Amino acid sequence: MSNCLVAQSGGPTAVINASLAGVVRANQLNPVYDRVFGGLHGIEGVLDDKLYDLTDLSGRDIEILKQTPSSALGTCRYKLKRGNDADYKRLVDVMDAHDIETMFYIGGNDSMDTVDALSEWAHENGIAKRFIGIPKTVDNDLVPVDHCPGFASAAKIACEITHATYLDYAAYTRPEVFVLETMGRDAGWLAASCCFTGNVDLLVLPEVDFDKEAFLAEVQKKFDEKGECYIVVSEGAHYADGTYLSAGDTANDGFAHAVLGGAGATLKQMIVDAGIVPRGVVQDLSRAARSSNFAQSLVDVTEAYELGMSAHMRSADPAFTSAVVGIRPRSAEDMAAGVYNAEFFAGPAKDFANYVKHFPAEWILPNYAGITQEAMDYFRPLIQGEPKLVYENGMPATLVPFNKR
Amino acid sequence: MSNCLVAQSGGPTAVINASLAGVVRANQLNPVYDRVFGGLHGIEGVLDDKLYDLTDLSGRDIEILKQTPSSALGTCRYKLKRGNDADYKRLVDVMDAHDIETMFYIGGNDSMDTVDALSEWAHENGIAKRFIGIPKTVDNDLVPVDHCPGFASAAKIACEITHATYLDYAAYTRPEVFVLETMGRDAGWLAASCCFTGNVDLLVLPEVDFDKEAFLAEVQKKFDEKGECYIVVSEGAHYADGTYLSAGDTANDGFAHAVLGGAGATLKQMIVDAGIVPRGVVQDLSRAARSSNFAQSLVDVTEAYELGMSAHMRSADPAFTSAVVGIRPRSAEDMAAGVYNAEFFAGPAKDFANYVKHFPAEWILPNYAGITQEAMDYFRPLIQGEPKLVYENGMPATLVPFNKR
Numbered sequence: 088m089s090n091c092l093v094a095q096s097g098g099p100t101a102v103i104n105a106s107l108a109g110v111v112r113a114n115q116l117n118p119v120y121d122r123v124f125g126g127l128h129g130i131e132g133v134l135d136d137k138l139y140d141l142t143d144l145s146g147r148d149i150e151i152l153k154q155t156p157s158s159a160l161g162t163c164r165y166k167l168k169r170g171n172d173a174d175y176k177r178l179v180d181v182m183d184a185h186d187i188e189t190m191f192y193i194g195g196n197d198s199m200d201t202v203d204a205l206s207e208w209a210h211e212n213g214i215a216k217r218f219i220g221i222p223k224t225v226d227n228d229l230v231p232v233d234h235c236p237g238f239a240s241a242a243k244i245a246c247e248i249t250h251a252t253y254l255d256y257a258a259y260t261r262p263e264v265f266v267l268e269t270m271g272r273d274a275g276w277l278a279a280s281c282c283f284t285g286n287v288d289l290l291v292l293p294e295v296d297f298d299k300e301a302f303l304a305e306v307q308k309k310f311d312e313k314g315e316c317y318i319v320v321s322e323g324a325h326y327a328d329g330t331y332l333s334a335g336d337t338a339n340d341g342f343a344h345a346v347l348g349g350a351g352a353t354l355k356q357m358i359v360d361a362g363i364v365p366r367g368v369v370q371d372l373s374r375a376a377r378s379s380n381f382a383q384s385l386v387d388v389t390e391a392y393e394l395g396m397s398a399h400m401r402s403a404d405p406a407f408t409s410a411v412v413g414i415r416p417r418s419a420e421d422m423a424a425g426v427y428n429a430e431f432f433a434g435p436a437k438d439f440a441n442y443v444k445h446f447p448a449e450w451i452l453p454n455y456a457g458i459t460q461e462a463m464d465y466f467r468p469l470i471q472g473e474p475k476l477v478y479e480n481g482m483p484a485t486l487v488p489f490n491k492r
Numbered sequence: 493m494s495n496c497l498v499a500q501s502g503g504p505t506a507v508i509n510a511s512l513a514g515v516v517r518a519n520q521l522n523p524v525y526d527r528v529f530g531g532l533h534g535i536e537g538v539l540d541d542k543l544y545d546l547t548d549l550s551g552r553d554i555e556i557l558k559q560t561p562s563s564a565l566g567t568c569r570y571k572l573k574r575g576n577d578a579d580y581k582r583l584v585d586v587m588d589a590h591d592i593e594t595m596f597y598i599g600g601n602d603s604m605d606t607v608d609a610l611s612e613w614a615h616e617n618g619i620a621k622r623f624i625g626i627p628k629t630v631d632n633d634l635v636p637v638d639h640c641p642g643f644a645s646a647a648k649i650a651c652e653i654t655h656a657t658y659l660d661y662a663a664y665t666r667p668e669v670f671v672l673e674t675m676g677r678d679a680g681w682l683a684a685s686c687c688f689t690g691n692v693d694l695l696v697l698p699e700v701d702f703d704k705e706a707f708l709a710e711v712q713k714k715f716d717e718k719g720e721c722y723i724v725v726s727e728g729a730h731y732a733d734g735t736y737l738s739a740g741d742t743a744n745d746g747f748a749h750a751v752l753g754g755a756g757a758t759l760k761q762m763i764v765d766a767g768i769v770p771r772g773v774v775q776d777l778s779r780a781a782r783s784s785n786f787a788q789s790l791v792d793v794t795e796a797y798e799l800g801m802s803a804h805m806r807s808a809d810p811a812f813t814s815a816v817v818g819i820r821p822r823s824a825e826d827m828a829a830g831v832y833n834a835e836f837f838a839g840p841a842k843d844f845a846n847y848v849k850h851f852p853a854e855w856i857l858p859n860y861a862g863i864t865q866e867a868m869d870y871f872r873p874l875i876q877g878e879p880k881l882v883y884e885n886g887m888p889a890t891l892v893p894f895n896k897r
Contacts, residue, residue, distance in 0.1 A: 099660045128665055157659035164666070247786045247887055254562035255504045255783040257893055260533055261569070284887070373775045378660040381652045381787055384886070470886035481789070481875035482652055482689070488662055 088118075089188035091402070093141070094126030094133055095223075096194035096201075097164070099157035099378050100237025101244075102391035103223045104486075106193050107159060108152040109395020110221075111141045119403045124185060127490045129163035129194070130201065134174060136181050139489040151484050153392055154476050156378040161490030166197055169204045178205070179214055189217040189402050193395075195224040199411050200440035206409030220411035220436050221398050223391070225377040227276035230442045231434060232413035233422075236394060237377070239387035239469035242280035244379045245269055245372060246470060252370050253286035253317050264306065264316050264358050264367035268351030270376060271321040275446040277376065278321035282457040283466045288316045289455040291354065293323035294445050297332060302354075303361050305455050310363060320350045380483050385472025386427055390414055397431045411439040425467040493523075494593035496807070498546070499531030499538055500628075501599035501606075502569070504562035504783050505642025506649075507796035508628045509891075511598050512564065513557040514800020515626075516546045524808045529590060532895045534568035534599070535606065539579060541586050544894040556889050558797055559881050561783040566895030571602055574609045583610070584619055594622045594807050598800075600629040604816050605845035611814030625816035625841050626803050628796070630782040632681035635847045636839060637818035638827075641799060642782070644792035644874035647685035649784045650674055650777060651875060657775050658691035658722050669711065669721050669763050669772035673756030675781060676726040680851040682781065683726035687862040688871045693721045694860040696759065698728035699850050702737060708766050710860050715768060725755045785888050790877025791832055795819055802836045816844040830872040 093110045095103055107125070114123050123142045126133035139160070144152065152159060167174050182190065190205070192198050202220040209216045222229050227238035249267060256265040269277045275292030282290055288309045291297060309316035324332045332350040355367035398412045410433045421428035450462035476483045498515045500508055512530070519528050528547045531538035544565070549557065557564060572579050587595065595610075597603050607625040614621045627634050632643035654672060661670040674682045680697030687695055693714045696702060714721035729737045737755040760772035803817045815838045826833035855867035881888045 095663075099663050101656075131665065155659070156656045158663040161665065162663045243886060244786075248780050248784065250887060250890065251506075251561045251783045251785055252779050254560070254890065254893060255779050257896060258500075258504050258563040258567045260536065260566070368779060370778045370780055371776055372780075374657050374660050374773060375653045375775060375777075375780065378656045379653065380656055381649075467885065472886070473883065478878065480872065481648060481877070482655060485655065485659065488659060491662060 088121040090122040090124060090186050091120040091189040091191065092124045092126050092133065092138070092182065092187045093191040093193065094129050095158040095160045095162050096129035096192060096198040097162060098225065099162060100223050100225050101156045101240035101378055101380055101383050102236050102388045103193055104155045104159045105153040105388045105391035106221050106223065106236060106395035108149045109392040110191055110399045111144050112149050113396040113399035114142065117400070117403070119399065120189070124187065125160045125489055128161040129165065130167055130178070131163035131165040132161065133181055134177050138185060139492070148486060151477060151486050153388060154380050154383065154474065154483055155485040156380040159486055159488050161488065167201045167204060175205065175208050179216060182216055188215070189219065191219050191221055191398055193221040193223055195222070196229055196440050196442065199436050202411065203409060203436035203440050206436060217402065217408035219398050219402055219408065220439060221394055222411060222413060222439060225277060226271055226274050228274035228443045228445070229439055230444045231438055233415045233429070234469060236387060236391035238276060239384040240379070240382065241277055241376045242466060243384040243470040244382035245277055245281050245376050246284050247382055248370070248372060249281040249286055249319065250284045253284065256317060256368065257315065262310070262314070262364040264318065264355060264364050266318045266320060266351040266355045266367060266369050268320050268322055268349050268369065268371045270372065272323035273443050275321040278319050279446050279458050279462060280466050281319045283463060283470070286317055287319050287457055289318045290457045291318065291320040291324045291455060292446060292451065293321050293325060294448065295451060296327035297324055299357065302455055303358065303363065306358055307363050318354060320354055322350050324350045380485065381476070383474050384470050385474050386469055388474050390429065393431065401433055409436050410434065411436050413439070422468055423464040425464065427468040427471060493526040495527040495529060495591050496525040496594040496596065497529045497531050497538065497543070497587065497592045498596040498598065499534050500563040500565045500567050501534035501597060501603040502567060503630065504567060505628050505630050506561045506645035506783055506785055506788050507641050507793045508598055509560045509564045510558040510793045510796035511626050511628065511641060511800035513554045514797040515596055515804045516549050517554050518801040518804035519547065522805070522808070524804065525594070529592065530565045530894055533566040534570065535572055535583070536568035536570040537566065538586055539582050543590060544897070553891060556882060556891050558793060559785050559788065559879065559888055560890040561785040564891055564893050566893065572606045572609060580610065580613050584621060587621055593620070594624065596624050596626055596803055598626040598628055600627070601634055601845050601847065604841050607816065608814060608841035608845050611841060622807065622813035624803050624807055624813065625844060626799055627816060627818060627844060630682060631676055631679050633679035633848045633850070634844055635849045636843055638820045638834070639874060641792060641796035643681060644789040645784070645787065646682055646781045647871060648789040648875040649787035650682055650686050650781050651689050652787055653775070653777060654686040654691055654724065655689045658689065661722060661773065662720065667715070667719070667769040669723065669760060669769050671723045671725060671756040671760045671772060671774050673725050673727055673754050673774065673776045675777065677728035678848050680726040683724050684851050684863050684867060685871050686724045688868055688875070691722055692724050692862055694723045695862045696723065696725040696729045696860060697851060697856065698726050698730060699853065700856060701732040702729055704762065707860055708763065708768065711763055712768050723759060725759055727755050729755045785890065786881070788879050789875050790879050791874055793879050795834065798836065806838055814841050815839065816841050818844070827873055828869045830869065832873040832876060
């Protein structure tokens with residue numbers, strides 16, 4: 088019996104460890120592999136032979152791992168480049184040294200490309216190693232899945248903070264603008280999800296070229312109509328020429344040594360400078376949105392766990408390689424009605440790699456006015472439910488990261 | 493039977509509505525007053541005769557009100573100045589018009605001073621109106637209480653985000669610094685509470701004059717020792733001459749029209765400019781920390797509710813006026829052992845007004861190294877427990893603010 092390896096890559100999420108827990112647990116339920124090794128810091132640590140034996144994690148540790156945010160194995164931004172035979176050979180040497188036949192890689196579209204490239208290279212060179220991808224990303228920008236583990240929990244905390252800060256903002260009478268900034272450099276899914284709360288007056292996405300005059304006119308209109316304006320902006324919002332909002336004003340002011348605030352701070356200042364209101368508040372969700380275990384979506388953490396299990400279970404078939412598991416709606420009608428009804432499927436890794444799924448143009452209302460009902464129906468089933476967390480000392484219990492042991 | 497009035501003032505908290513709910517519920521259990529009116533937007537709205545009848549809120553609405561963050565009646569920054577007889581008379585006229593004998597004011601030390609001033613003025617002028625204070629503040633800077641409703645929930649979410657973002661930070665190998673900024677202009681309680689997680693390498697408080705060279709030396713030491721440095725800074729951190737960190741660099745760079753980032757951004761840039769690491773991440777908790785209902789401390793929400801009840805119940809005594817209710821430990825030993833054991837007491841409003849309770853110097857470790865065990869023991873009992881929240885559509889249910897109806 089051979090062993091398997093599982094590693095994590097790219098930006099952490101609130102549920103990426105649930106997928107890891109799923110692989111480990113599935114092997115306890117059906118020991119397809121003798122040992123389940125965790126690779127520390129993604130491919131980077133694996134190349135350096137840094138492994139951690141996860142085979143016999145206790146049931147309790149597996150439960151706590153599911154509610155431990157961020158990447159418990161550590162992560163990396165290192166991309167195995169196609170044609171880098173030295174790295175490929177080194178990886179196979181490490182795998183051989185530990186009798187590892189199968190590698191599971193949990194990551195975004197770059198990692199899915201790595202799965203594709205490694206599989207291809209192994210096939211071409213007659214090397215009997217298998218590579219299987221498990222997707223994750225808070226950006227939700229992967230194809231061909233309906234959605235991606237990590238996104239729903241990020242959307243849930245983003246919605247919760249949107250609503251809480253809107254109520255905070257709404258308690259005041261003084262004229263000020265509120266701007267909430269979310270992650271999302273290329274795709275505006277997370278920013279768009281905040282509109283689910285019904286609190287967002289204006290939404291600025293990377294999918295729509297920013298038009299300063301048109302935007303300021305809408306802000307003015309909101310203040311004229313209702314005396315308040317709650318704005319959500321994606322960090323990747325940009326002008327038609329590609330200049331990011333976050334960088335624009337900084338450069339204009341000849342203040343080159345630092346990015347002093349992102350898109351949110353820029354919008355706030357723009358509105359103040361235009362004389363619409365004398366002040367504003369900026370809330371940058373930053374990393375709090377992607378790694379907040381205290382606001383996991385039950386749908387998300389369950390899916391992430393089951394995707395890990397599904398990948399492991401499918402790998403019992405020795406022909407299963409160069410594949411990625413994903414989620415798609417079983418019934419579009421159910422999902423649109425807010426009923427969760429999803430199907431797990433597997434597809435070729437190349438179908439998951441190197442594409443960016445933007446927030447659909449047909450779901451974006453004109454004039455920064457937010458999202459359509461269809462988009463609301465898309466978000467609704469994803470953020471439902473809260474796992475029953477184990478608390479210790481007043482906080483959700485977490486495992487000590489394996490890369491810190 | 494006369495009526496009572498309850499209003500909210502100052503910055504919102506996650507549990508200020510629980511105190512409001514406590515007043516309303518206590519009157520349902522023992523109708524000391526015929527009607528319970530909510531004053532919209534604090535004293536500002538009351539002077540404008542903007543009241544909302546809360547007497548008959550349903551049991552469910554009271555439960556939801558307890559988990560509704562921010563100030564459901566709306567808030568104000570308006571301070572009734574001593575000697576402003578016009579405002580005082582106007583207030584009494586509004587109270588008379590609605591047969592209101594007693595006013596409960598939920599707020600910080602400015603509001604407690606208002607309670608004191610109004611009581612004194614009524615007494616001097618032979619006006620049979622009573623004024624009672626119910627404290628709240630996320631800053632925890634009130635005397636003579638042990639702690640103040642609103643702080644514990646802010647500390648709990650601050651700790652949860654500290655731990656989650658630390659784990660996110662710890663997943664990486666690349667050299668970067670992490671800086672988390674909390675509210676707290678004069679007192680560093682909230683920033684200090686983040687140390688409860690055990691994740692904070694360096695803590696920068698308003699209570700200690702900032703010394704750039706000494707601080708950077710500590711940062712360098714952390715990177716030398718462990719390759720990482722997680723820093724928490726209070727927004728009010730300042731140099732010995734009183735200059736805020738948040739304003740300092742901005743002014744130096746001749747960039748006067750805006751505060752471009754707070755203390756956190758300044759520290760990050762200082763560390764990068766010193767060449768210690770090439771990059772950093774800033775997480776500004778901003779308003780998310782004070783109004784996050786999804787992370788209420790059960791101790792906090794229970795105390796806030798019971799303080800509201802206690803104020804109402806004590807007011808059945810017609811001699812009870814110019815008073816504020818508060819919380820102090822019944823047993824210092826229990827609290828130090830992490831066992832919650834608190835006592836509700838009432839004291840003269842003047843004792844609660846116009847003082848700032850700083851984070852104790854004897855609880856601060858030298859060299860930005862954090863807090864003592866005694867401070868940890870202080871925080872522990874406060875952040876315990878999680879209320880069972882009612883969720884609707886994937887989010888904690890909230891009431892529509894009364895000022896928006």
